[in-house]
Amino acid sequence: MSASSPSAPRGQDLPPATNWRRPQINQGWLARLLDSKTFLIIACLTPALGLLMVFLTYPLGLGIWLAFTDTHIGRGGVFVGFENFESLWYDWVFWGAVFYTVFYTTVATVLKFGLGLWLALLLNENVPFKSLLRAIILLPWIVPTVLSAIAFWWMFDAQFSIISYILVDVLGWRDTYIDFLGTPWHARWSLVFANVWRGIPFVAISLLAGLQTISPSLYEAALLDGASSWQRFTRITAPLLMPILAVVLTFSVLFTFTDFQLVYAITRGGPINSTHLMATLAFQRGIPGGQLGEGAAIAVSMIPFLILATLFSYFALARRKWQQGEAND
Amino acid sequence: MTKAATADDGSALLSWQSRQRRVVTVYVPLLIFVFILLFPFYWMTITTFKPNAELYDYKNFNPFWVAAPTLANIKKLLFETSYPHWLFTTMLVAVCSTVLSLVSSVLAAYAIQRLRFKGSAYVGLAIYIAYLVPPSILFIPLATMVFQLGLFDSPMALILTYPTFLIPFCTWLLIGYFKSIPYELEECALIDGATRLQILRQITLPLAVPGLISAGIFSFTLSWNEFIYALAFISSSENKTVPVAILTELVQGDVYQWGALMAGSLLGSLPVAIFYSFFVDYYVSSLTGAVKE
Structure with missing residues (x-):
């Protein structure tokens, strides 16, 4: 920097201070342009906001429009009003998908948070090889979902399932192999299990980060006051963890509700449409089925739920800032 | 991390957590978690190296191990x-x-x-x-x-x-x-x-x-x-x-x-x-x- 700036006037005949002028840096038009704040703001925001506008905001609007048309692949559609939604209203496959989406989200989220919190508390104990453990535990989250789903598919095989093998031949708890993916309820629970398996690491590691911000002196004080471990958990850990829990919960619910990969990889909605999520049903009707309008209508039906989740997250975030006493962002 | 460690030592002193109790409440559940989280990867790996004869025969071969590993699948x-x-x-x-x-x-x-x-x-x-x-x-x-x-x-x-x-x-x-x-x-x-x-x-x-x-x-x-x-x-x-x-x-x-x-x-x-x-x-x-x- 010093090399580029012209040296201040110096020498034998120093001019009086009143005559001194700020040395004029002869900037090119480009440098001047880059120093203009308005230009900079626009230039900096354009790539990100441009990409998001074109590939996120516009498709979101287009999707809502498509839901009200009868577009097929390769053929533009015309506006048909609520026809798509009306036919969905009388479509038991759609209602089955809505039921399973809600069931899948609720059960998987409860299990993920119960087990994830437990795992986070275990990791927060002073255990050896903590960072190695943390790295290992995150593996299910790193590996592409579809690939671990294929592993689960093989583990849920009707004839050669290793889980059945353990239950029947090793432990002798059952007489017959379980048909994991052949009957509706078995398939539903198997998918929930796979989802929980994949979701625990994210919940556990995020909550662990939250746990580590809680000051140990609070626990010491509580111990001196004679609080039991359950009291310490409900009075110190839970309230202080609540804000981060709310955010993690929002993300988890959102991504579980709109899940696609796991179900598509393992069952593709079968047997007899019992494990369709709204996303997989939208895909099946929209892309291979060609009925883009109807697929879009199913996808759009997810939006009210997403808005609820977003609002929840926003207020949880606002509450957290209020607790920290930060004035603005 | 160090803070957490000292806190834990403190709590261990105060609430007198015995070693056995710690094994049951911390290490055993942790091991089960790690086992379940890693098992699918183990299974993925072991299946990759199994020849077809072993893959579909649990009676004569122990499914948890590979008797004759093969690279045929990877190849x-x-x-x-x-x-x-x-x-x-x-x-x-x-x-x-x-x-x-x-x-x-x-x-x-x-x-x-x-x-x-x-x-x-x-x-x-x-x-x-x-x-x-x-x-x-x-x-x-x-x-x-x-x-x-x-x-x-x-x-x-x-x-x-x-x-x-x-x-x-x-x-x-x-x-x-x-x-x-x-x-x-x-x-x-x-x-x-x-x-x-x-x-x-x-x-x-x-x-x-x-x-x-x-x-x-x-x-x-x-x-x-x-x-x-x-x-x-x-x-x-x-x-x-x-x-x-x-x-x-x-x-x-x-x-x-x-x-x-x-x-x-x-x-x-x-x-x-x-x-x-x-x-x-x-x-x-x-x-x-x-x-x-």
Whole structure:
């Protein structure tokens, strides 16, 4: 920097201070342009906001429009009003998908948070090889979902399932192999299990980060006051963890509700449409089925739920800032 | 970490946790968790190296071990399918979309956090909300767009659409990082006559390098794992990404080649797992940082 700036006037005949002028840096038009704040703001925001506008905001609007048309692949559609939604209203496959989406989200989220919190508390104990453990535990989250789903598919095989093998031949708890993916309820629970398996690491590691911000002196004080471990958990850990829990919960619910990969990889909605999520049903009707309008209508039906989740997250975030006493962002 | 350790020692003294009790309440559950979380990977690996005779015969062979390991499945995957090509496409898409997202996110985060203009908080909020828009409701309209733009079945379609979920995440993460860099440093530089661009390049970015690495790694793994766009926008076999190709190209007919499928899953997971193992700490910090911000 010093090399580029012209040296201040110096020498034998120093001019009086009143005559001194700020040395004029002869900037090119480009440098001047880059120093203009308005230009900079626009230039900096354009790539990100441009990409998001074109590939996120516009498709979101287009999707809502498509839901009200009868577009097929390769053929533009015309506006048909609520026809798509009306036919969905009388479509038991759609209602089955809505039921399973809600069931899948609720059960998987409860299990993920119960087990994830437990795992986070275990990791927060002073255990050896903590960072190695943390790295290992995150593996299910790193590996592409579809690939671990294929592993689960093989583990849920009707004839050669290793889980059945353990239950029947090793432990002798059952007489017959379980048909994991052949009957509706078995398939539903198997998918929930796979989802929980994949979701625990994210919940556990995020909550662990939250746990580590809680000051140990609070626990010491509580111990001196004679609080039991359950009291310490409900009075110190839970309230202080609540804000981060709310955010993690929002993300988890959102991504579980709109899940696609796991179900598509393992069952593709079968047997007899019992494990369709709204996303997989939208895909099946929209892309291979060609009925883009109807697929879009199913996808759009997810939006009210997403808005609820977003609002929840926003207020949880606002509450957290209020607790920290930060004035603005 | 040290604080937590001392606290634990304190609690151990005060509440008198005996060693046995600690084993039952901490180590045993932890072991069970690790076992369940890792078992599918073990199973994936062991199946990859099993010859077909062992794969379908639990009576004569112990299913938990390989009696005669074979490389046939891996060989089949590498030389009889276009796996190398899929790997290359995935790499290309992941790298390009990561770079694209990082550049746009750095600029956007700098503008929102440092150039402080009217409404910058709302732009930040809008980007946060964009993160909550899931690909599952965008893929149908995006598919029609991709088709109209003539990008269908080209990696370009993926490079341009992946930033929709990468940019919000990276921007949000980098805003947090920029926030932690003292503003005074930039003011000093401004007084010394540095231009805004110089400040970004010579002061802010070097200090935000850990954040950049975290965001980059997270983006890379996210684009490696992406599935629904790649499934919907790509149709020809050689342009598919690894996760899509393994599911759609290796599963044919009713008889599944489990050995080859598991080999595909293993080899598809390994690159990202190895990449991850080098940067675990950055990855964890980005995961938790994004949640905390």
